[in-house]
Every structure is written in C-alpha cells, then in structure tokens.
Amino acid sequence: MNFQLEIWRQDSRDAPGHFETKHVEDVDPEASFLEMLDTLNEDLVAKGGRTVAFDSDCREGICGTCALTINGMPHGPNQVTTCQTYMRDFEDGSTITVEPFRNNAFPAVRDLAVDRSALDRIIQAGGYVSVTTGPQPDPNSQPVTPEVHQTVMDAAICIGCGACVAACPNGAAMLFTGAKVTHLNNLPQGQPERDERSRNMVLQMDEEGFGGCTNYGECARVCPQDIGIDVIGMLNREYRRSSRTKKKTHPKKMVAQ
Amino acid sequence: MAGSLIGAVRCGAASDPPPRASISYVTPDTEYRQGDNRLWGVGRNIDVDVATRELRRRRRTWIGEAWDSNVGKKLAVALTGIVLVGYVVLHMIGNLTALLGAGEAATGGAQIDDYGHWLREFGTPLLPAETFLWAVRIFLLASLVVHVVGVYQLTMRNRAARPAGFPAKRIGRSWSARTMRLTGPLLLAFIVFHILHFTLLAVDVTPLAHGEIYSNVYGAFQKWYFVVLYLAAVAALGYHLRHGVWSLFQTLGLDTPARNAYLRHGSTALAVFVVVGFWMVPISFATGALPEPVTGPNAPTEVSK
Numbered sequence: 309m310n311f312q313l314e315i316w317r318q319d320s321r322d323a324p325g326h327f328e329t330k331h332v333e334d335v336d337p338e339a340s341f342l343e344m345l346d347t348l349n350e351d352l353v354a355k356g357g358r359t360v361a362f363d364s365d366c367r368e369g370i371c372g373t374c375a376l377t378i379n380g381m382p383h384g385p386n387q388v389t390t391c392q393t394y395m396r397d398f399e400d401g402s403t404i405t406v407e408p409f410r411n412n413a414f415p416a417v418r419d420l421a422v423d424r425s426a427l428d429r430i431i432q433a434g435g436y437v438s439v440t441t442g443p444q445p446d447p448n449s450q451p452v453t454p455e456v457h458q459t460v461m462d463a464a465i466c467i468g469c470g471a472c473v474a475a476c477p478n479g480a481a482m483l484f485t486g487a488k489v490t491h492l493n494n495l496p497q498g499q500p501e502r503d504e505r506s507r508n509m510v511l512q513m514d515e516e517g518f519g520g521c522t523n524y525g526e527c528a529r530v531c532p533q534d535i536g537i538d539v540i541g542m543l544n545r546e547y548r549r550s551s552r553t554k555k556k557t558h559p560k561k562m563v564a565q
Numbered sequence: 566m567a568g569s570l571i572g573a574v575r576c577g578a579a580s581d582p583p584p585r586a587s588i589s590y591v592t593p594d595t596e597y598r599q600g601d602n603r604l605w606g607v608g609r610n611i612d613v614d615v616a617t618r619e620l621r622r623r624r625r626t627w628i629g630e631a632w633d634s635n636v637g638k639k640l641a642v643a644l645t646g647i648v649l650v651g652y653v654v655l656h657m658i659g660n661l662t663a664l665l666g667a668g669e670a671a672t673g674g675a676q677i678d679d680y681g682h683w684l685r686e687f688g689t690p691l692l693p694a695e696t697f698l699w700a701v702r703i704f705l706l707a708s709l710v711v712h713v714v715g716v717y718q719l720t721m722r723n724r725a726a727r728p729a730g731f732p733a734k735r736i737g738r739s740w741s742a743r744t745m746r747l748t749g750p751l752l753l754a755f756i757v758f759h760i761l762h763f764t765l766l767a768v769d770v771t772p773l774a775h776g777e778i779y780s781n782v783y784g785a786f787q788k789w790y791f792v793v794l795y796l797a798a799v800a801a802l803g804y805h806l807r808h809g810v811w812s813l814f815q816t817l818g819l820d821t822p823a824r825n826a827y828l829r830h831g832s833t834a835l836a837v838f839v840v841v842g843f844w845m846v847p848i849s850f851a852t853g854a855l856p857e858p859v860t861g862p863n864a865p866t867e868v869s870k
C-alpha cells in the first residue's frame with residue numbers, strides 16, 4: 309500500500325509548526341500505524357533527515373502513551389488506540405493527515421509528541437486513598453456490590469491517553485476526570501476524601517486551562533476504552549455534592565451570661 | 566525555603582556574593598512551564614505556587630468557588646435554564662388563551678385580555694397591583710443575566726483551551742447541540758424585540774394599545790413578516806430546548822444510563838410541545854381561523870363594516 313502523509317512538524321514547543329508531505333510506499337496492510345511511522349523514520353535516518361517524533365510504549369493498547377490525531381480523529385478511524393490502528397483501515401493511495409493531540413493544556417514537545425502531564429496533575433490532586441497501617445477492618449464491613457464493582461471497573465479502565473481532551477471542541481478534560489472520580493468515589497476506600505477529591509480535581513482541571521463541558525458527547529466516541537458520558541454526570545453530581553458540604557469548623561466557645 | 570535563604574543573605578555583609586544557592590529551589594522555566602493558558606503563571610517556584618494556590622482556594626466562599634470553576638458555572642447555567650424553561654412553558658400555555666377567541670364586546674372582549682389583566686392584578690389586594698408581576702420579571706431577568714454571562718464566560722474559556730485555527734472535527738455532536746451558540750444569541754435578540762413589540766408597544770407598525778392583547782396580536786399577525794419572524798424564533802427556541810433540557814439534566818448529574826433515553830426523548834417531546842403551542846397563535850391569526858377583535862385599535866369600526 310502507498311500513502312501520502314501530511315505530518316505535523318514542530319521543532320520545539322515555541323517554534324511554529326507546519327504540515328510536511330511525506331510519501332510511504334509498499335506498506336504492509338497488516339502493519340500498525342506506528343510501524344508505518346517507524347519505517348518512515350528509518351527511511352529518514354538513511355537519507356539523513358530528522359525523524360518524526362511521536363509517543364509510543366507498550367504498542368498493545370493498554371498503556372495510553374500513543375497519541376496521534378489521524379485525519380482529525382484522535383487515535384484514528386476506529387475507536388482504539390493509535391497502536392491498534394492498522395494500515396488496512398485506510399484506503400490505498402489516500403492522503404492521511406497526522407497531527408498531535410491538540411489542546412492548550414498539552415504543550416507540544418516535538419512534532420507529534422505532546423506533554424500530557426496536566427492529566428497527571430489532575431490525578432495528583434485527588435487520585436489517592438487513605439490507607440491505615442493499623443488493624444484492618446473486616447472486609448465484610450465494606451461490601452462492594454457487583455453493580456458498583458461494574459461501574460467502577462468501567463471507569464477505572466481509563467488509560468489516560470487524553471483522546472477525550474483532543475476530541476473535545478471545548479478542550480475539556482471532563483471524561484478523564486469523571487472517570488477518576490467515578491472510579492474512586494464509588495468505592496468504600498475512597499469515601500474519606502470523597503468531597504475533597506471532587507473539589508480538588510475540578511480545581512486542578514480548571515487551573516490547567518481545560519475548557520468546560522457542553523455535553524456534545526464526542527469524547528466518548530473516541531475513547532479507546534469506551535468510557536461513557538455517564539462519568540461526566542457522576543463528576544457533575546459529585547462536584548455539586550462537594551460544593552454543598554460544609555467544611556468542618558471548630559464549634560464556638562460558649563460563654564456564660 | 567527560598568524566602569528564608571534570601572532573607573539570610575540580606576542580613577549578611579554587603580560584599581557577599583549574590584545568593585546563588587536559592588536558585589536550586591526554583592524549578593527551571595522549561596521544566597515547569599506546561600501550557601500558555603495556565604492560571605497560575607509559569608516557571609515559578611513550585612512550593613510558592615502550591616502555597617498561593619491554597620491561599621487563593623481558601624479565600625473563596627463556596628459559591629465563589631463554584632462560579633469560578635467550569636463545572637460550577639455550568640451548574641449555574643443549568644439552574645437558570647430550569648427557570649427560563651419553566652417560564653417558557655407557562656408563557657406558552659398562557660398564550661393559548663388567545664385561541665378562545667375574540668369574545669363579546671358586552672363582556673369586555675377577549676379572554677386573553679382578561680388573562681393579562683389577571684396577571685397584572687395577581688396578588689391584589691394583598692399586594693399593590695403589578696407587584697407580583699415585577700417580582701417575576703426581576704427574577705427572570707436575573708436568571709437570564711446569569712445564564713447569558715455564564716455561557717459567555719464558558720465559551721471564552723473553551724475557545725482559549727484549544728489552539729486557534731485547529732477546531733475539533735465534528736464526530737457526532739447533534740445539530741441542536743452544535744447550534745446552541747447560534748440559537749442562544751438569536752433568542753436573546755428576539756426576547757429584546759418581543760418585549761419592545763408586545764410589552765412596551767414600541768414597534769407600532771400595526772396599531773397597538775395597552776391592555777388590548779388580542780387586538781395587538783391580531784393586528785401584528787396580519788403582516789406576513791411578523792408571522793415568519795415569530796415562527797422562526799420559536800423554531801430556534803425548539804432547537805435550543807432539545808439540547809438544553811437534556812443537557813441541564815446531565816449538568817445537574819441527574820442523567821444515568823437507565824434514564825438517558827427517557828430524558829433525551831422527553832426533552833425532544835418538550836421542545837415539540839413548546840414549539841407547537843407557540844406556533845398555534847400566529848398560525849391561527851394568519852390563516853384567519855380566529856375572528857377579528859371586538860375591542861381595541863384593530864377592531865373593525867362601524868364605517869369599515
């Protein structure tokens with residue numbers, strides 16, 4: 309298979325970027341998109357050019373490192389990670405546009421690689437639970453029903469790739485943050501920090517400069533883990549709950565009269 | 566830590582070299598700088614950043630914090646949306662009294678005129694006339710202001726969140742969701758026009774008179790352009806409600822997978838109900854299904870008869 313690639317090239321974060329046309333020939337239809345880019349890079353090295361920088365790690369769809377916007381779709385035409393996108397999914401001889409995940413909270417590193425540590429800082433703000441090192445409570449005192457378990461697992465499956473952010477016309481990170489809040493706020497282990505978690509994660513999300521949700525639901529259409537917008541409803545619900553909860557204050561001292 | 570080091574150096578001899586040691590506590594610009602639009606500045610000492618952030622977070626009241634956050638602001642938009650939707654439904658049902666006809670001159674004219682009078686006199690004699698009416702008007706205006714300001718600020722933030730010139734591909738947002746920022750301003754312009762037209766009676770293309778609602782509406786809807794304008798405005802309202810009503814349930818966190826279909830179809834049904842209800846009045850007048858008024862400036866005079 310032969311393709312014409314329109315690849316985003318950007319030397320550094322502050323350098324202006326542009327699209328560059330590259331041709332790849334005799335691509336195996338069974339090659340993954342990243343393997344096709346590897347071949348392209350080998351060609352570039354042989355010719356003495358600068359390789360195209362892009363992120364990848366496990367290449368089996370579980371780590372969430374790969375992040376390319378292919379023909380305007382984060383992760384490409386199918387609802388899977390970029391590494392699970394194969395060249396057979398594209399028409400032979402077609403032109404493919406390859407861009408990084410676009411969001412102002414994801415500053416460019418080089419070419420197709422962006423810095424998604426804003427998502428890490430959202431997790432830092434509330435993605436933890438208190439664990440006592442003393443005597444443990446009886447497990448039967450903290451039951452997790454199969455329904456709760458299912459809801460939580462459906463959210464905990466998030467790999468944090470940031471495709472939801474890249475797909476959002478408003479640049480919001482609601483699906484990501486909603487998945488974290490749904491994951492931890494439904495479990496007994498997450499109850500001590502429940503309200504604090506919702507508040508702090510939403511605050512961090514805003515401070516990173518992500519936009520707000522307008523309920524288009526496009527994030528859920530590109531999520532490789534198929535997380536639904538019900539987690540956004542959960543985040544809204546939890547934030548509403550946390551903003552109502554009064555912070556504990558010391559009672560006023562009584563005086564005699 | 567950085568602060569205490571600088572303090573120590575300031576106390577030392579003037580001939581001491583500049584405090585190079587304090588630099589190690591400041592993270593280099595390139596490492597900490599993450600985005601152009603971060604609220605918390607760039608390249609600053611992380612410890613100071615956390616401290617000022619905590620201070621700023623603590624200084625706010627819960628309502629200030631909610632309004633500052635994207636989620637809380639959207640919540641305010643949703644809550645004011647409920648008020649506005651509730652008003653729209655009541656307004657539509659009230660309008661349907663026009664369909665009861667022109668009435669008899671002997672009994673004081675159309676039913677809708679009596680309805681308007683009843684609204685103005687609501688609460689009397691307990692309250693002075695129009696007190697209740699003005700309370701409702703002020704409440705609605707406040708809701709509208711919060712709704713519009715909230716949406717405007719959110720829109721500006723959303724624009725800032727994505728790099729300019731690279732809009733996201735449309736991958737399944739509905740037509741009504743996509744046009745919310747178009748139908749919204751159009752509805753705002755229409756509300757201003759509508760108040761000027763039938764409340765302040767300022768758009769007197771056709772003869773208008775205070776309290777003669779049936780006559781005023783009859784006169785206006787004899788002109789094709791008013792009919793088209795009102796039908797179009799109500800259609801825009803329908804699109805706005807189709808997304809907006811479902812969206813407010815999602816924003817309030819009341820939508821769940823089990824309820825989703827009911828809420829979405831319910832919102833569409835409400836939008837259709839409102840549109841059909843509002844459309845009845847101009848269509849009935851324009852097609853001549855409703856009789857001429859017996860009172861007011863548009864009532865036929867003895868000469869014309």
